[in-house]
Amino acid sequence: MRHQQLSHPSRTVALLFLALIAVGTVALKLPASNAEGISAPWLTALFTAVSAVCVTGLAVVDTGTYWSPLGQVVVMLLFQMGGFGLMTAAALLGLMVNRSLRLRTRLLTQAETHSVGLGDVVGVARVVLAVTAVCEGALAVWLMLRLHLGHGMPWGEAAWSGLFHAVSAFNNAGFSLHGDSLTRYNRDTLILLPVALGIVIGGIGFPVLQDLRARWRDPLHWSLHTKLTLTGSALLWVVGAGCLLVFEWNNPQTLGPMPAADKLLNAVFASVSARTAGFNAVDIGALTHESWALHFLLMFIGGGSAGTAGGVKISTAAILLLLVVAEVRGRPDCEAFGRRVCLPAQRQxxxxxxxxxxxxxxATIVVLSTTHLPTDKVIFEVISAFGTVGLSTGITADLPALAQSVLIVLMYAGRVGLITLATSLALGERRMPWRYPEEHPIVG
Known part of the structure; x- marks a missing residue:
């Protein structure tokens, strides 16, 4: 029984993420990983490792100046491996060694990718490998050229910065070598739009990419999951950008001084990034309270399932919205695009x-009890950690150790806990041989 429990796919995923965090913490603790050649504090190393593995991007130190080149490489490797999942990496390794995957490997990969069936795992793994290599490689080369030719950065520095930010963008990690993230490039369309595209492709979810690859000429036959994810994502991008334009148009600390075209560019980028990417091109701490409230919603929802994004996922929010619509209209079924959403998916x-x-x-209550910081900033930080977003109003480094520990738990729960929960719900469903008599309690 004990062996069966430990071998459960979702538990194995959680344990392997913990193992990667432990290795990353030790690696960042080494004096060679610190720019000053001294050993980093345990909490700093742990916080950075968890944030990287869980592709969050929250940081208590400046990545570009605190960590040495070795430390920066460690951070990048951590969010690369954490981004598309240890189990996806295991499946890819299995494919390279042997074209056929054993049942156990497929089960483990399914737990991380949320694949519908075991037969889908091989296809998803191939998509992961192809899309990751092409997107990260293309984006890295583009950024290198732009940073050198457009911003005068030396070739070596441009190549490393381009690679680091490309991997960070595709994995929705939000880590940057610049202390101001991408604020220095907030009027450079040739940097912000490619980075936003990398964020979208990585965060849309690999099952969606697999569906698009297989049926790109026949959108009518896309799966319901693909249609819900794409429709919901587009809606959030448009609504998010529109609201940010309204809230920040005259804000002198954010979009106010920019021409109209740059305002639109930054609003679109912020709307995309708020869905778990963690990059910012304007000062998050200077946003209006209305924009912070909008970020609460975008960060909590997150991106597509089985991708590099976090949050409760767009498909979850879409199903709940469809439930509300069905109830308001008096419909017995939850429907969309000519399909019914199954009852187990609704309950999940x-x-x-x-x-x-x-x-x-x-978590908000616990963090508030440890600090006197404004409530809205604490809520922002908590949701950012849980949604593995990485955006911050600038209070992360100032939080006490207990509050930072809470954020560590939130980042792990947001990245691994939801995977474990969703998998356990799906695999744990069973039919009961009996049912209790039905009653209808009063609601509302």
Whole structure:
């Protein structure tokens, strides 16, 4: 029984993420990983390792100046491996060694990728490998050329910066070698738009990419998951950018001084990045309170399932919205695009949302009890950690050790906890041989 419990796919995923965090912490603790050649504090190394493996991007130190070149490489490797999942990497390794995957490897990969069936794992793994290599490679070369030719950065520095930011963007990690993230490039369309495209491709979810690859000429036959993810994502991008334009148009500390074209560029980039990427091209701490509230929603929802994005996922939010619409219209079924959403998916969506909300609420209370910082900034930080976003109003490094420890737990729960929960719900479903009599309690 004990062996069966430990070999459960979701538990194995969680344990392997912990193992990677432990290795990363030790590696960052080494004096060679620190720019000054001294050993980093344990909490700093642990926080950075968790943030990297969980592709969050929250940081208590400046990545570009605190860590040495070796330390920066360690950070990049951590969010690369954490980005598309240890189990996806295991599947790719299996494919390279042997074209056929054993059942156990497929089960483990399914837990990380949320694939519908075991037969999908090989296809998803191939998509992961191809898309990761092409997107990161192309984006790295583009950024290198732009940084050198457009900003005068030396070739070596441009190559490293381009690679680091390309991998960070595709994995929705949000780590930057610049202390101001991408603020220095907030009027450079040739940097912000390619980075935003990398964020979108990495965060849309590999099952969606696999579906698009297989049926790109026949959108009518895309899966319901693909249609919900693409429709919901587009809606959030447009609504998010529009609201940010309204809220920040005259803000002298953000979009106010920019011409209209740059305002639109930065609003679009911020709307995309807020869905778990973590890069910022304007000062997050200078946003209006309305924009912070909008970020609460975008960060909590996150991106597509089985990708590099975090949050409760767009499909979860879409299913809940469809449930509300069906109830308001008096329909017995939850429907979209000529399909019914199955009852187990509805229950799982409600469970993920309720438990996610409870975790955020509880963590907010704990962090507030340790600091006198404004409540809205604390809420922003908590949701950013849980949604593995990485955006910050600038208070991360100032939080006490207990509050930073809470954020560490939130980052792990947001990246691994939701995977474990969703997989356990899906694999744990069973039919009961009996049912209780039905009653209808009063609601509302």
């Amino acid at each position: 969506a409600i469970t993920v949302l309720v438990l996610g909300s409870a975790v955020v609420a509880g």
